Amino acid sequence: MNTNLYPGFQVLICDDDTSFLRSISFAIERYCGINNVVQCSDSTDVMSHLASGNIRVVLLDLNMPHISGDELLPKIIELYPYISVVIISGINQVESAVQCIKLGAYDYHVKTEEPERLSNSIMQVIRYQELNLENQAMRGYMLENQSALHPAFAKIISINHQMHSAFNYIESISNSQQPILITGESGVGKELIARAIHETSSCSGELVCVNVAGLDDNLFSDTLFGHKKGAFTGADQARKGMIEKASGGILLLDEIGDLSLASQVKLLRLLQEGEYYPVGSDTPKRINARIIAATHQDLHSKKEDGQFRNDLYYRLKIHHVNIPPLRERKEDIALLLEHFLTLAADEFDKELASIPAGLLVLLENYSFPGNIRELRAMAFDAMSTHQSGELSMKAFKGIIDSMPDVNIHAQPEKPLFEASSTLPTLKKAADLLVKEAMKRANSNQSLAAQLLGISQPALSKRLKNMQ
Structure with a gap:
């Protein structure tokens, strides 16, 4: 059958x-x-x-x-x-x-x-x-209880509503045979999402991952399509391509934004015709795998600049899952930190450290350009030097302080003041900045002073003058 x-x-x-x-x-x-x-x-x-x-x-x-x-x-x-x-x-x-x-x-x-x-x-x-x-299916999933998620999503730690909407969407398209495009900044967990898609689908085959970044056109063809014996010098044996290895399953093409224009033509033909030719062969083979593409790049901008084919863009984007950056999922930071600290404690064979109250406030005010991958590195580094009791904030402060410009440039640039508005005086602007820092730091003067780049005594003096 x-x-x-x-x-x-x-x-x-x-x-x-x-x-x-x-x-x-x-x-x-x-x-x-x-x-x-x-x-x-x-x-x-x-x-x-x-x-x-x-x-x-x-x-x-x-x-x-x-x-x-x-x-x-x-x-x-x-x-x-x-x-x-x-x-x-x-x-x-x-x-x-x-x-x-x-x-x-x-x-x-x-x-x-x-x-x-x-x-x-x-x-x-x-x-x-x-x-x-x-x-x-989407309408049905949206009406269901948010907790009724497929077990595959248990590996993705999140209580963020955008993430749960993505989970529901993934379940609704799990059995579609059309390509899926996963987008999101580096470090947000695109491969985890691809694995969740694989687990929620009815695919009997494996999830095969291929990073296409750095593959020239010849290597791309050989990697995906395979080759027959004698196809080129050194091809002593026939070799199956990744498409054939993913038969009955899913082929994940990671970093699709880096694919050369010549290789884009071959991928488009594969998606349009559903067949491919192993290198050196005149006999076509049919693809029996679902395609997922992932990228941290803005494919729409690359398309507009002529660096990515218009037809391939729309072929890949039949289904689209966008993963929000960690700075837009602040409610997940505490859960992720605890998870990574637990993993690190097991790896280093140490007692699990307690989390200082001020640490979460500090992390929630950081832009995380490296997203979840960066938070994981912070947690493992902190646990590597941890001795006992409460976790030291030194490792976290050191990483954040070493990247002073990231917070400014990680967010989309927009004017501080409208052109038609009246500029505040320097004193008024300073007072507003102090109030915002205290709000973000949950009234913790030490953290607020760090956010402002001044000493705690200097902040205390400013707060007294504002009263």
């Missing part, structure tokens, strides 16, 4: 011409990978197939004995309004096509069309249905 059926629902093809049934079934599998097909040569069986199957798309011949497509179309639309019906006729008649569309048909095609063109058009109907199903 074939467990790798695509799409997740069935496509019913009804035509009294059995040779056309075979040819159209072969064509849509050849060009689009559609193999979840039910063939029907007797139009009287159509309604029973619809009642008993998981059918979302029907390809219906217009002229058939017993019951014609003209008669079946309104019945299908009335009883199964969610099904997309595509009329495929042997006659090119404008009046007939218009009438079918009015009755509710999704599209109308002539059998004499090129098989590839007809298959691509049918693929559009499949994607339309997939998006409908995903939207329904």
Whole structure:
């Protein structure tokens, strides 16, 4: 039994011409990978197939004995309004096509069309249905209890609402076969998200990760597609590519923003045609893996600058998961810190240190350019020198103080004052700055003084003058 059926629902093809049934079934599998097909040569069986199957798309011949497509179309639309019906006729008649569309048909095609063109058009109907199903699933997940998450997300420590929205979205698209683009700054955990996608999906194969940064065009082809024996000097044996190793599973292409334009063409062809050629081979192989791409770069800007193909960008971004930076997930900092300190304590065989109250305030006012990866490094470094009792803040202060400009440049630049507003006096501006520092430090003068870059006595004096 074939467990790798695509799409997740069935496509019913009804035509009294059995040779056309075979040819159209072969064509849509050849060009689009559609193999979840039910063939029907007797139009009287159509309604029973619809009642008993998981059918979302029907390809219906217009002229058939017993019951014609003209008669079946309104019945299908009335009883199964969610099904997309595509009329495929042997006659090119404008009046007939218009009438079918009015009755509710999704599209109308002539059998004499090129098989590839007809298959691509049918693929559009499949994607339309997939998006409908995903939207329904999304609405359902949003109404469910936030705690009812797949166990795969237990490895991603977060109580942030943006992250939980992403988890819900991932569950809703888990069984789609379309590519997924994961974006987010370096260190936010894009690979963890890819692993969660893999675990929530019904894929039977592995998650295979490939970092494409630094791969030239030849190495990219060899890495992904593999090669046959004798393809080039030194190719003493045939080698499977990563696509084949990910068969039945997921292929993660990390750092996709660094892919060369020449390799982008090959990746686009792979996504469009669903097949590839191992280096040195004239025999194509079909891809049987889902593609996930990840990047910390702004692909939209690269697209606008001509550094990333427009068509590939939209192919990869059919589903998009964006992971917010740690500075936008301040409520997660305490949980992550405790988790990393526990891991570090186990690794260094030490007692777990308690967290100073002021440390969390300090960390919540830091921009974390390295995101979660940077927080992990801080925790491990602090535990490496920890002796007993409360954790020293020295390691954290040292790292943050060594990067004085990061806080300024990590956030998007915007004017401090509107051009039309009246400038405050220096004293007023200083007072406002002191108040904001005290607010961010939860009234801790030592931390507020550090945020302002002045001594604690100097801050104390300013606070007295403000009273």
